[in-house]
Amino acid sequence: MKTTVVGSYPKPPEEGRSFTLRRTLHARERGEATDADVVAAQEQLAREVIAEQEEAGIELVTDGQVRWDDIVTPFASAMGGFEIGGLLRFFDNNVYYRRPVCVGEVSWRGPASVEAYRFAASVATVPVKAVIPGPVTFARLSLDEHYHDHAAFVMAIARVLAQEAFELAAAGAPVIQIDEPALPGAPEDLDLARRAVGEITSELDGVVTLVATYFQDCKRLGPQIADLPVDGFGFDLVSGPDDEDLIAQIAGDRVIQAGVVDARNTALEDRTALAARIARLAETVGPRELWVSPSAGLEFLPRDRARAKLRRLVEAARDAGARHG
Amino acid sequence: MRGPDMADVDLEGGGLWTTSVGSLPKPAYLSRARSAAARGEIEHDELVALERRATREWIEFQESIGTDLIVDGEMYRGDMVAYFAEELDGFEIGGLVRSYGNRYYRKPIATGPIRRREPITVQWWRYAQSLTRRPVKGMLTGPYTICDWSFDEHYGSRRDMVLDLARVIRDEAADLQEAGARFIQIDEPAASTRMDELDLVIEAMEIVTEPLSAHTITHICYGDFHNAYPRMLDIPVDQIDLEFANSDFALLDAFAAHPFTKVIGLGVVDVHSHEIEPVEAIADGIRRALKLIPPERMFVDPDCGLKTRTPEEARAKLTNIRAAVDEVRAEVGLA
Numbered sequence: 001m002k003t004t005v006v007g008s009y010p011k012p013p014e015e016g017r018s019f020t021l022r023r024t025l026h027a028r029e030r031g032e033a034t035d036a037d038v039v040a041a042q043e044q045l046a047r048e049v050i051a052e053q054e055e056a057g058i059e060l061v062t063d064g065q066v067r068w069d070d071i072v073t074p075f076a077s078a079m080g081g082f083e084i085g086g087l088l089r090f091f092d093n094n095v096y097y098r099r100p101v102c103v104g105e106v107s108w109r110g111p112a113s114v115e116a117y118r119f120a121a122s123v124a125t126v127p128v129k130a131v132i133p134g135p136v137t138f139a140r141l142s143l144d145e146h147y148h149d150h151a152a153f154v155m156a157i158a159r160v161l162a163q164e165a166f167e168l169a170a171a172g173a174p175v176i177q178i179d180e181p182a183l184p185g186a187p188e189d190l191d192l193a194r195r196a197v198g199e200i201t202s203e204l205d206g207v208v209t210l211v212a213t214y215f216q217d218c219k220r221l222g223p224q225i226a227d228l229p230v231d232g233f234g235f236d237l238v239s240g241p242d243d244e245d246l247i248a249q250i251a252g253d254r255v256i257q258a259g260v261v262d263a264r265n266t267a268l269e270d271r272t273a274l275a276a277r278i279a280r281l282a283e284t285v286g287p288r289e290l291w292v293s294p295s296a297g298l299e300f301l302p303r304d305r306a307r308a309k310l311r312r313l314v315e316a317a318r319d320a321g322a323r324h325g
Numbered sequence: 326m327r328g329p330d331m332a333d334v335d336l337e338g339g340g341l342w343t344t345s346v347g348s349l350p351k352p353a354y355l356s357r358a359r360s361a362a363a364r365g366e367i368e369h370d371e372l373v374a375l376e377r378r379a380t381r382e383w384i385e386f387q388e389s390i391g392t393d394l395i396v397d398g399e400m401y402r403g404d405m406v407a408y409f410a411e412e413l414d415g416f417e418i419g420g421l422v423r424s425y426g427n428r429y430y431r432k433p434i435a436t437g438p439i440r441r442r443e444p445i446t447v448q449w450w451r452y453a454q455s456l457t458r459r460p461v462k463g464m465l466t467g468p469y470t471i472c473d474w475s476f477d478e479h480y481g482s483r484r485d486m487v488l489d490l491a492r493v494i495r496d497e498a499a500d501l502q503e504a505g506a507r508f509i510q511i512d513e514p515a516a517s518t519r520m521d522e523l524d525l526v527i528e529a530m531e532i533v534t535e536p537l538s539a540h541t542i543t544h545i546c547y548g549d550f551h552n553a554y555p556r557m558l559d560i561p562v563d564q565i566d567l568e569f570a571n572s573d574f575a576l577l578d579a580f581a582a583h584p585f586t587k588v589i590g591l592g593v594v595d596v597h598s599h600e601i602e603p604v605e606a607i608a609d610g611i612r613r614a615l616k617l618i619p620p621e622r623m624f625v626d627p628d629c630g631l632k633t634r635t636p637e638e639a640r641a642k643l644t645n646i647r648a649a650v651d652e653v654r655a656e657v658g659l660a
Contacts, residue, residue: 301422
């Protein structure tokens with residue numbers, strides 16, 4: 001069993017400490033700070049966030065996505081063919097992202113996340129997971145004014161993300177998570193996702209690849225989700241507790257990343273009940289293939305609550321592991 | 326409650342009125358004073374005096390450009406949900422969470438039954454209305470949005486929490502009406518978040534507007550409009566205020582397919598852009614909307630609250646809206 005996170009982590013500090021990143025971004029807006037100042041603030045925050053996950057006992061961490069506002073715009077900005085448009089709600093959260101607008105051929109212009117990955121890996125003492133947006137979600141969160149063909153648009157994005165994933169693997173990422181939160185609501189795209197995700201994973205060697213869903217259950221995808229050519233799947237068992245049945249159907253040699261701690265509400269899970277649930281999942285999946293995580297990125301919570309959630313996850317996973325022998 | 330067929334607007338001018346959605350930017354002296362007050366460096370009374378000064382200045386500005394329906398600009402509010410949560414029993418104010426970009430807010434946590442101790446906004450509304458002969462909007466955050474933008478450690482049921490909040494906001498709205506407010510806005514920006522909860526939004530708004538004879542408005546933004554429309558017309562208010570500039574007026578396509586039957590609040594400038602939209606571009610947007618909605622059922626305003634702009638940007642945007650409206654009013658024979 002492994003404890004991990006889905007991706008994002010709160011950027012604000014705990015109460016009473018200085019919020020350097022916010023201050024620096026404001027200062028840059030006024031022309032009083034440079035891009036290098038912002039990068040320094042982001043790196044400092046990434047260090048803190050990685051250390052916090054390690055202290056909590058998380059075994060596979062991320063850099064908390066502290067340089068990103070959301071999972072698509074950093075990639076769209078790095079690609080050719082996109083402009084960044086108006087604010088839209090990010091799924092059903094009170095969080096808003098700027099929608100990428102595709103105005104021309106989507107093209108690779110260089111890596112979007114590799115430098116941040118290298119930095120994270122250089123400061124972490126445990127393995128660091130790389131996260132990229134999935135092509136279906138990327139397309140669905142964007143506005144296509146160029147291809148006018150959903151499948152062509154998705155595949156064009158997939159080809160660029162494949163290059164990104166290849167470079168992340170070359171930079172040493174042991175795990176690449178492909179985020180597809182839009183897929184559970186778009187089962188009609190499952191076959192397209194199979195081809196698009198295959199575009200990314202077929203070039204990767206020696207990397208564990210996951211497709212992660214969150215914010216909703218995967219009922220409408222059904223066991224066909226297993227057709228996606230990846231090594232494992234991430235489920236949000238808080239939004240979709242019944243996905244446990246789906247997990248039972250697809251468990252086998254796949255990794256199951258089970259989101260068992262609510263990343264979107266402050267109420268802290270009961271340790272005993274959580275441990276019992278993890279133990280049950282370990283029975284279903286097999287302890288070797290089970291990863292446990294929060295239900296989604298933790299950025300929806302205040303910093304102190306996010307940290308408390310991670311500690312609770314690790315405690316409960318250890319309890320469950322001890323019980324399991 | 327007034328039905329859509331009774332939504333005649335009690336204002337002079339025949340139509341195409343101007344207003345604001347709610348919040349306006351706080352002047353620098355007030356932002357500094359709020360920080361100082363948070364650090365305990367100035368007295369509460371001193372802060373309130375500055376909030377009143379800023380309110381007065383914004384009302385003077387709105388009058389000076391000829392705004393028809395005035396807002397107080399919410400100089401005394403930080404966040405539209407936390408402001409109410411702070412005044413209600415049953416809420417704690419949590420830590421910072423991000424809203425978008427580099428913007429953060431303190432997300433409340435429901436830890437017990439939510440109850441109102443006393444009127445929250447009435448005193449400020451009375452003060453604002455005392456400064457002008459034009460009507461000032463009563464400004465409330467709707468029950469669904471307060472629930473959706475809070476954490477819940479008490480109810481365990483979104484419906485129970487929303488309905489408790491609906492009774493709280495109903496009492497506040499009734500008190501505003503009693504104080505003399507003829508226009509009451511109950512913002513539900515979260516209403517377009519989950520299509521399967523639109524019935525709950527409607528049920529809650531029925532509770533809120535049930536005792537009201539005032540002109541009722543709700544503001545909704547950043548959502549899945551194409552799925553929420555036309556069902557959002559069942560929300561029991563006289564007027565719905567929507568953002569158009571942010572999506573290049575794409576929403577008008579939905580109105581072409583299914584008529585918009587209420588009074589519209591037409592958002593015509595982007596509140597997240599530093600760019601000051603030219604008068605002519607704003608006027609074009611209004612003209613496009615007028616093909617589908619008559620002027621006697623149209624208010625024109627920014628897409629959303631302007632609090633994230635600088636005061637200069639907000640004044641420039643509002644001034645251009647007024648100029649565009651005047652231009653179009655002349656074309657349709659209202660000037």
